[in-house]
Structure formats: C-alpha cells, structure tokens
Amino acid sequence: MSDQFAALRAITEDPTLSPAQKTRALALAAENLLPYPALDADTTAALAARVICDMFEGHAPTRPRYVLPDYQVVLSRGSDWLELPAPQTLDEALNTLMIAYHHVPSITGMPVYIGALDSLLKPFCDGVSDDDLYRKIKLFWRYIDRVLPDAFLHANIGPSDNRVARTILRVDAELKQIAPNLTLLYDPAVSTDALLAQAVGNILACCKPHIANHPLHRAAFDARGYAIVSCYNALPLAGGASTLTRINLREVALRSRDATHFLTEVLPHYAELAFRLMQARIDHLYERSGFFDSFLVAEGWIERDRFTAMYGIFAMAEAVNVLQDKAGLAGRYGADAQANALGVQISRALADLVAVRPLRHVWRGRAMLHAQAGLSTDTDLTPGVRIPYGQEPDPVAHVQALAPHHAFYPSGISDIVTLDETVTANPQALVDLCKGAFACGFREFTANVASRDLVRVTGYMIRLSDVARFEAGEGARTNTTGLGAEAARMTAILARAPRVLGQEFNVGPGQ
Amino acid sequence: MSALVSRILRYSCVDGPGNRLVVFLQGCNFACPTCHNPHTRGVCNDCGDCIPACPRGALALVDGRIAFDASACDACDACLRACPISANPMVQRLEVAEIVAIARANLPFLSGITLSGGEALMQRKFVLALFAALAADPDLARLTRFIDTNGHLAAAGWRGLLEVTDGVMLDIKAFDPGLHRTLTGRDNRLSLRAGRLLAEAGKLFELRMLMIPGKTDTVGEIARLIAYVRGLGAETRVRLNAFQHHGVQGRAAGWEKMTRSRMEQVAATLRAAGLRQVVTPVVWL
Numbered sequence: 001m002s003d004q005f006a007a008l009r010a011i012t013e014d015p016t017l018s019p020a021q022k023t024r025a026l027a028l029a030a031e032n033l034l035p036y037p038a039l040d041a042d043t044t045a046a047l048a049a050r051v052i053c054d055m056f057e058g059h060a061p062t063r064p065r066y067v068l069p070d071y072q073v074v075l076s077r078g079s080d081w082l083e084l085p086a087p088q089t090l091d092e093a094l095n096t097l098m099i100a101y102h103h104v105p106s107i108t109g110m111p112v113y114i115g116a117l118d119s120l121l122k123p124f125c126d127g128v129s130d131d132d133l134y135r136k137i138k139l140f141w142r143y144i145d146r147v148l149p150d151a152f153l154h155a156n157i158g159p160s161d162n163r164v165a166r167t168i169l170r171v172d173a174e175l176k177q178i179a180p181n182l183t184l185l186y187d188p189a190v191s192t193d194a195l196l197a198q199a200v201g202n203i204l205a206c207c208k209p210h211i212a213n214h215p216l217h218r219a220a221f222d223a224r225g226y227a228i229v230s231c232y233n234a235l236p237l238a239g240g241a242s243t244l245t246r247i248n249l250r251e252v253a254l255r256s257r258d259a260t261h262f263l264t265e266v267l268p269h270y271a272e273l274a275f276r277l278m279q280a281r282i283d284h285l286y287e288r289s290g291f292f293d294s295f296l297v298a299e300g301w302i303e304r305d306r307f308t309a310m311y312g313i314f315a316m317a318e319a320v321n322v323l324q325d326k327a328g329l330a331g332r333y334g335a336d337a338q339a340n341a342l343g344v345q346i347s348r349a350l351a352d353l354v355a356v357r358p359l360r361h362v363w364r365g366r367a368m369l370h371a372q373a374g375l376s377t378d379t380d381l382t383p384g385v386r387i388p389y390g391q392e393p394d395p396v397a398h399v400q401a402l403a404p405h406h407a408f409y410p411s412g413i414s415d416i417v418t419l420d421e422t423v424t425a426n427p428q429a430l431v432d433l434c435k436g437a438f439a440c441g442f443r444e445f446t447a448n449v450a451s452r453d454l455v456r457v458t459g460y461m462i463r464l465s466d467v468a469r470f471e472a473g474e475g476a477r478t479n480t481t482g483l484g485a486e487a488a489r490m491t492a493i494l495a496r497a498p499r500v501l502g503q504e505f506n507v508g509p510g511q
Numbered sequence: 512m513s514a515l516v517s518r519i520l521r522y523s524c525v526d527g528p529g530n531r532l533v534v535f536l537q538g539c540n541f542a543c544p545t546c547h548n549p550h551t552r553g554v555c556n557d558c559g560d561c562i563p564a565c566p567r568g569a570l571a572l573v574d575g576r577i578a579f580d581a582s583a584c585d586a587c588d589a590c591l592r593a594c595p596i597s598a599n600p601m602v603q604r605l606e607v608a609e610i611v612a613i614a615r616a617n618l619p620f621l622s623g624i625t626l627s628g629g630e631a632l633m634q635r636k637f638v639l640a641l642f643a644a645l646a647a648d649p650d651l652a653r654l655t656r657f658i659d660t661n662g663h664l665a666a667a668g669w670r671g672l673l674e675v676t677d678g679v680m681l682d683i684k685a686f687d688p689g690l691h692r693t694l695t696g697r698d699n700r701l702s703l704r705a706g707r708l709l710a711e712a713g714k715l716f717e718l719r720m721l722m723i724p725g726k727t728d729t730v731g732e733i734a735r736l737i738a739y740v741r742g743l744g745a746e747t748r749v750r751l752n753a754f755q756h757h758g759v760q761g762r763a764a765g766w767e768k769m770t771r772s773r774m775e776q777v778a779a780t781l782r783a784a785g786l787r788q789v790v791t792p793v794v795w796l
Contacts, residue, residue, distance in 0.1 A: 429523075
C-alpha cells in the first residue's frame with residue numbers, strides 16, 4: 001500500500017499539474033487500484049506482456065472511450081435534463097453547445113467530438129452578418145481552447161462549401177490553437193475547389209485541418225452517419241466507440257517462425273485474445289457501469305446500440321521487417337515492393353479475422369479495424385501501418401506504398417505527410433497530393449509543414465513552444481502538452497525533420 | 512526516341528505550378544562554377560575511371576560501355592566524385608514511352624511535367640517527341656508541359672517546341688556579356704533573345720536569376736535586369752535564387768554566399784523599380 005500512497009502523493013505534489021489535472025490523475029490512479037475485469041489466463045498473460053494492449057483505459061470502464069453525440073438533437077429540441085429550451089438564435093445555439101460539451105464524457109474526461117459545426121450552425125445564421133459570424137465564431141473558438149484544452153477534441157466541417165465552414169477556417173488559421181482539432185470532410189462531387197484551396201492554405205499556416213475522404217467514409221457507415229474524432233477515428237454518429245484494444249504486431253511477429261506461421265497461427269491466436277480483452281471491457285461498460293441510463297441516451301443524443309469496438313493494430317513496419325529478417329530477405333517495409341505486399345497481406349488477414357468474430361454490445365455485432373496512431377511510450381515502434389520515421393520515401397511514393405492498406409481500416413488509418421516549407425510558395429502542390437491520395441484510396445490526408453510551431457503529434461496538435469516551456473518545468477495550460485513532451489522524449493521525434501510521433505494516450509500520471 | 516536521364520522526381524513543388532513530375536536530362540552546354548548539380552553536366556565517355564571508386568561493385572565495363580547495376584548501388588555517389596568529366600555513370604537511357612508510362616502511373620498526383628537538367632534543350636528532339644506524345648494522349652494532355660532552361664537555343668530551335676510547351680522557366684546567369692562568359696563560358700545573346708521570344712509567345716512562366724554577391728547583385732547588373740524585365744513586361748515573374756555552397760565544386764566554393772538581408776534589399780530594389788512579381792526563397796538554410 002505504501003507504494004500506492006507514494007504514487008498518489010507524487011501526483012498531489014507534482015508542481016507541473018494544475019489542481020484539475022491532479023484530480024483527474026488521482027481518479028485514474030484510484031480506478032486502477034480496483035481489480036481488472038475478469039480475464040482468462042492466456043489473455044491476462046498476453047496483456048501483461050503487452051502483445052495486446054488496453055490503451056491503459058483503466059480497470060473499471062465507466063464511460064465509452066469516444067462519445068459522438070448528435071448535437072442536432074439538443075439544438076432542435078433543447079434538453080429537459082439540462083433545462084434548456086431549443087435555441088432560436090446563433091448566440092443561443094452557441095451557448096447551448098458550450099453547455100452541452102460539459103456533459104459529454106470520453107476517455108480523456110473532455111469531449112472528443114464537438115459536432116459538424118457548419119451544418120449545426122447554418123440554420124441559425126440567417127440574417128447574421130459576415131462580421132458578426134466571424135466575431136462569434138472567434139469567441140466560441142477561444143472558449144473551446146481555454147476551457148476544454150484537449151487536442152483530441154475534434155470539430156468537423158464540410159463537405160458542402162458554406163459561409164460557416166469558411167468562417168471557421170478563417171478563425172482557425174488566425175488563432176492557431178491546439179483545440180479544437182479540425183477535419184474537413186471532402187467530397188469531390190460536393191466540395192468546391194475553392195473550399196479545398198482555403199483548407200490547404202490553413203494547413204500551410206497551422207497544419208490543420210485534416211482532410212477526410214467523405215465518399216469512402218460514408219460508404220462504411222449507415223444513414224445516421226459518422227464523424228471524425230480524436231486522432232482521426234471514423235465512428236458512428238449518435239454513438240461512438242466503447243473501447244480501443246490494440247495488438248503490437250511486432251511482438252506477434254517475434255513469436256512466429258515465419259510469415260506463414262504468423263498469418264495462420266500466431267496472429268489468429270493473439271487476435272482472439274484481443275477480442276476477449278475487448279469483450280470483457282465492453283461487458284463491464286454495458287452491464288455494470290450504468291452509463292447507458294444517462295440522459296444522453298434517454299433524450300436521443302446517443303443510442304446504446306451505436307457504439308463500435310475499435311480493433312487497433314500498430315507496429316506493422318516492425319512486424320514486416322522482423323518477418324523479412326526471418327526469411328533472410330533484405331527488403332524493408334516502405335521501400336520494397338515485396339515487403340509492402342506482405343504488409344497488405346497482414347492487413348487483409350486482420351480484416352478477415354475481424355469480419356468473422358461476433359461481439360456482444362457492439363454496433364453491427366463486429367469490431368472495426370483501426371490502424372492505431374500510437375502511445376507516448378511506444379519507443380521504437382511505428383504507429384499503425386506507417387513507414388518508420390526518417391525512412392519515408394518522397395510524398396507520392398509514400399502515399400502509393402500505403403494506399404492499399406486503407407480499404408481495410410474503416411475506423412481510421414492516419415498517416416502524416418511531412419513537407420518542407422518550400423511548399424508554402426506553391427499550395428497547388430499540396431492540393432495535388434491530397435487529390436492524388438484520395439484517388440489512390442486514402443481515407444484521410446494529413447500534412448505537416450516543417451518549421452511550424454503548431455504541429456501534429458499523432459492526430460492531435462501541440463505547440464513546440466509549449467513543449468519547450470513544459471520541459472523547462474513551467475507546466476502547461478493544456479492537457480495534451482504533457483503527452484507531447486513525453487512523446488518527444490521517449491520517441492526522439494522532434495529531433496528530426498518529419499515532426500511526427502506516435503502516441504495517443506498517456507500511461508503515467510503526467511496527463 | 513530516347514534520352515539520357517539523370518534523375519526523375521515524382522514530387523516537386525519548386526519546378527513550376529502544382530506538384531510536378533521532374534525529369535532531369537543529362538548534359539549541359541554551360542560550365543557554371545556555381546552549378547549545384549555538377550554531375551549532370553557531362554556525358555559519360557565510358558573511360559571506366561569510376562569503376563574502382565565504387566565500393567559495392569555496381570559498375571563495370573561491358574563491351575567497352577559502362578554498365579550500372581542499380582540493385583547493388585547504395586547511392587554513396589563515390590563514382591560522381593571520381594568522374595573526370597562531370598558525368599554520371601548511373602544515368603539511364605529512357606524511351607519516350609517509358610516516361611509517358613511514369614507520368615500515367617502518377618497522374619492523380621500531378622499538375623504537370625517539367626524537363627530540367629543539365630540543360631534540357633541539349634536533347635531538344637527528345638523534348639519535342641515527349642511533349643508531343645503527352646499532348647496527344649487523352650489522359651495525359653491535361654498535364655502542363657514546362658521546361659527549365661538556360662535558353663541557349665537559336666530562334667529556329669524554339670519553333671515547333673513552343674507549340675507543345677505550356678511554360679518555360681528561363682535562367683539568365685548574367686546580363687553583362689563579359690560577366691556571362693565568365694560565369695558560364697558562353698555568350699548570353701541567345702538566352703536574352705529567348706526571353707523576349709518566350710514573353711511574346713506568352714510562354715515565359717518565370718525568369719530566374721542566381722544572386723551571387725559581388726557578381727550578379729551589383730548596381731550595374733541589377734539595373735540591366737530591371738531594364739530587361741521592363742522590356743518583357745513588368746508583370747513578368749522574376750525569381751531570385753540565392754547562391755549557396757550546397758553541391759558546388761571548384762573555385763565558386765570559395766565565393767561568398769548570398770545572405771537573406773542582401774536578397775531582401777535586391778528584391779526591394781526590383782519592386783521599387785516597378786517589377787510586379789518578384790519571388791525570393793522560402794527556405795534559408
């Protein structure tokens with residue numbers, strides 16, 4: 001017990017944490033004093049060896065990992081529980097959303113989704129001047145960053161070109177905040193070239209927004225729709241994801257004799273253990289937590305049966321290279337056609353495993369495969385199916401090498417294309433890359449421009465100046481700076497040209 | 512029809528509008544000491560001096576010709592340093608159809624194709640054949656066709672070529688004929704005439720000038736530059752490149768590098784003289 005007390009005391013006395021950050025870290029530590037949901041011995045052993053991983057979500061899930069409310073419900077009907085009438089004006093709508101966000105949980109304690117803001121707000125904008133709209137959005141944006149300072153918090157705009165989306169882009173480029181993160185849903189049949197051009201201009205200014213291939217995502221979901229949240233996860237709207245469990249493919253490869261053994265025996269074995277881990281956590285959430293008795297369900301913001309289970313994988317690059325070594329082959333993942341083909345074969349095998357494994361309390365009864373972007377502690381392990389840092393070929397070859405994977409990962413697969421600053425003089429080159437990536441089957445396109453203060457870590461944004469201040473012991477106003485700082489230390493990623501690193505959620509109390 | 516190709520890039524945002532497929536053709540008719548790609552200047556004469564320099568055994572003489580094994584190469588570039596004539600034993604000979612196939616495979620990513628060098632127009636017939644093939648292809652015709660050149664080509668040479676070319680980036684090394692000869696080994700009359708001819712045809716995308724301290728940034732050179740651009744039209748896009756030491760071999764490696772502040776002074780002078788589009792580097796190393 002004294003070790004546990006020491007750990008709790010260290011949180012209370014950590015000079016870099018605010019009181020609210022300490023409270024949250026203490027709550028997590030307390031949750032993890034409880035016994036884990038019951039698991040069989042094989043699953044427990046695989047979890048302990050971190051061949052499979054629960055993302056350190058905690059021992060007693062009290063809420064889904066990601067919650068994506070349909071904010072249209074509260075905007076059109078108000079809320080009895082929150083004693084809110086249906087808003088009539090833009091001010092009332094913004095105020096309603098600001099209140100709503102405080103009642104939407106997630107794994108981080110802050111909402112990961114704040115709505116398809118242009119479609120939500122458009123009906124309230126008749127008669128609002130451009131200048132008023134700009135000033136109101138700007139105050140709203142400042143509120144989000146200062147009161148909900150978490151870079152996993154995500155807004156969506158598009159696919160239509162409209163005044164609200166344009167204003168949001170204008171404000172976002174001007175303020176360059178870490179929150180909210182932003183995705184433009186792009187549909188070549190609906191979105192205009194001018195909207196895409198403005199979004200690309202924003203990327204050059206602040207590495208946001210991320211651009212999603214709307215037709216591909218739409219086809220993976222139903223009529224109720226989807227949204228992009230957190231680190232570029234595509235999830236059912238009015239639902240979300242109960243949990244994210246992931247497999248370290250490198251560890252699976254190390255336990256295999258060769259590629260055939262990997263594909264036919266070892267991967268299916270650990271895949272099954274990951275399903276069991278996932279089911280145990282979901283059962284706890286659905287059968288013991290009482291979460292679904294919430295007013296969010298009663299009022300229709302979310303639906304109990306619209307929560308998927310995210311089946312994550314990572315370290316594809318290392319797994320392929322381990323199997324190449326075992327076969328005596330020199331070709332490396334990302335650079336060699338045969339190694340790349342083995343990677344695609346593994347992705348296909350994973351998709352097949354997910355397609356045939358039923359799960360309780362899960363949307364459509366099956367998990368959704370996810371190329372997971374990493375944790376701040378993933379030293380020497382590459383996120384998802386990405387090509388290892390510093391080994392990336394040119395951006396076009398990079399996209400072409402990874403494109404065949406994208407069809408297999410409906411709940412998200414992000415890669416980050418890092419470009420040097422010369423592209424700022426030629427934004428059309430970035431538009432070309434984005435359109436080319438979508439034409440090749442990329443589900444989403446994310447670019448970092450070197451030498452920007454605001455950069456993308458795995459999916460969320462950090463300011464390099466904040467990291468420098470945090471490292472100097474000055475603490476941070478934002479929740480995710482500590483993660484970025486940890487990732488920078490442990491993955492040594494800021495030291496080199498592609499400013500990207502793999503992590504999503506922190507292990508220790510430093511969050 | 513085939514060409515000697517030094518290198519192909521599928522991503523470039525600095526060789527014309529949008530993302531471009533860039534084909535660097537081997538061989539140059541100028542001998543600039545400031546060249547940052549000196550290995551693109553010469554054409555291999557199969558002397559074999561590079562063979563012992565290769566640590567991987569990727570080079571050999573087969574039937575008196577240099578043979579390069581790309582699979583053995585680890586891109587250390589030792590052969591380039593060993594070459595006595597600034598050539599490159601790794602150069603490929605590619606057919607028009609092969610480059611057309613590369614363009615097709617990368618089509619969704621491209622705004623266009625740019626032929627650079629070396630000096631692209633040393634292989635003018637190939638340029639003509641490639642551009643004609645691209646223009647005639649229903650899928651590839653949308654790619655804009657650009658040339659990056661020093662313009663050392665007589666008026667007759669531009670005929671026919673301009674019909675299949677959308678834009679030219681013209682490098683003027685110096686305006687004073689004596690200085691030009693010092694910097695390139697050649698006269699600049701053809702290059703200056705090419706600028707006028709291209710501007711009249713509406714095909715001059717950009718005029719490029721390398722700023723070398725004390726040589727091309729002098730009061731006299733800047734005045735001649737301004738007069739020349741005014742003659743072409745004040746809207747002409749002028750890109751100022753900064754002389755740096757990257758890749759430079761020989762006597763120019765001892766020359767002073769261009770500084771950012773001096774570059775901004777020159778740009779300000781050009782703008783004050785009424786030049787409407789003056790572009791300076793985005794990145795300074």
